[in-house]
Amino acid sequence: MAKTVVMHEHGGPEVLQIEDRPVGDPAAGEVRINHKVCGLNFIDCYQRSGLYPMNLPHAMGMEASGVVDAVGEGVTHLKVGDRVAYASQPPGAYCEARVMPAAQVCPLPDGISFEEGAAMMLKGLTTQYLFHRTTPLKAGDTVLFHAAAGGVGLIACQWAKSEGIRLIGTAGTDEKCQLALDHGASDCINYRDEDWVAKVKELTDGKGVDVVMDSVGKDTFEGSLDCLKPLGMMISFGNASGAVPPFNIGTLGAKGSLKITRPTLFTHIADHATCQDMAQQLFAKVLSGDVKIRIDQRFPLDQVADAHRSLEARKTTGSTVLTI
Structure with missing residues (x-):
């Protein structure tokens, strides 16, 4: 027993x-x-x-x-x-x-x-497939990672740093942002204190990021799309704030021929x-x-x-x- x-x-x-x-x-x-x-x-x-x-x-x-x-x-x-x-x-x-x-x-x-x-x-296996099995990533690329101080996030911060990938994180407190920075994030945005979409654009000189890795879901989905550069990849891999509601697939074209995937480990x-x-x-x-x-x-x-x-x-x- x-x-x-x-x-x-x-x-x-x-x-x-x-x-x-x-x-x-x-x-x-x-x-x-x-x-x-x-x-x-x-x-x-x-x-x-x-x-x-x-x-x-x-x-x-x-x-x-x-x-x-x-x-x-x-x-x-x-x-x-x-x-x-x-x-x-x-x-x-x-x-x-x-x-x-x-x-x-x-x-x-x-x-x-x-x-x-x-x-x-x-x-850790989630981080592995995000960085190695979902879309091509190489040194010099930029990733936006939500919940960067969480269990997956802290592994992802270190993983990105070890491979020369710039990781911009988001978190809900200054303390959590500092934790992400301590683990290898290049920048971390307190989404409660500032417009994180505008801040991502500022940090990337208006270009946006190559990939968004989003486990938050409903609350961050639309903003995440707005943070991508043209032809960028949205990886929606969780629903911490609730499921992403249905959306018009034409939005991806209008925002720059974006790509999206919803993988599972x-x-x-x-x-x-x-x-x-x-x-x-x-x-x-x-x-x-x-x-x-x-x-x-x-x-x-x-x-x-x-x-x-x-x-x-x-x-x-x-x-x-x-x-x-």
């Missing part, structure tokens, strides 16, 4: 319940993992609220680290005793132990702690070999020191509802983890 966070209905953080659930043995293609630390991400809130509906009841959580306890038939990249970390479907990572598909579970290098592993996989990591390669690139960034994983909040597993409240209230910086 393992303590597991389950929801029986969509709603606020109060719907999250702790239950003892049987773990069982892995079938072919599966592994059993004893978790050490679990990660917290905005997608968890989307699933809980019903923005991303799930069949209920359902266990929660997309990211964790731990030790392999049993290996099913046909699994060749993992063995019992391996340190591992993952960001993967199906949800169910908020627990002491679980059986899950092995393909997206990645061996965790000894130089990376369990806390870092749980805090970095979903956010789980499309990018669906292939086993691709997932493992992306993870190796992420691990290399961390082991080299180019990217440091900042964990600013820790909650015991049984305080998961409080963790969700803090995340949704934008009271967090960096990554948040749930301790077992």
Whole structure:
């Protein structure tokens, strides 16, 4: 039996319940993992609220680290005793132990702690596909990144700096802006204090940016389009402020033949070999020191509802983890 966070209905953080659930043995293609630390991400809130509906009841959580306890038939990249970390479907990572598909579970290098592993996989793999798999980016390009002091944002600031890419961030307080600057952002705009669209234009001499990476959604979408240079790329990869409403696709032509995409991490990591390669690139960034994983909040597993409240209230910086 393992303590597991389950929801029986969509709603606020109060719907999250702790239950003892049987773990069982892995079938072919599966592994059993004893978790050490679990990660917290905005997608968890989307699933809980019903923005991303799930069949209920359902266990929660997309990211964790731990030790392999049993290996099913046909699994060749993992063995019992391996340190591992993952960001993967199906949800169910908020627990002491679980059986899950092995393909997206990645061996965790000894130089990376369990806390870092749980805090970095979903956010770090997201950063990897944003910079390497979505649209061509090269040294000298300029990116606008919203929520630059968040979990993905602080990794993205460092990633951009390590590759010679100028990253202009936005955040909601001066303290968060300073945090983004400390992690490699070239500039960071407090969107509560100034017109961030005008400021981006000023910072780029009126040209706009090559790419916008926007996980905020509804509140920033229109402004983000206005920050792009002609032929620029809008990457909308989250909905922290709510879903982007329908819009006239002709707007993209009128604003400079813009491009737009709405990617998800789980499309990018669906292939086993691709997932493992992306993870190796992420691990290399961390082991080299180019990217440091900042964990600013820790909650015991049984305080998961409080963790969700803090995340949704934008009271967090960096990554948040749930301790077992």
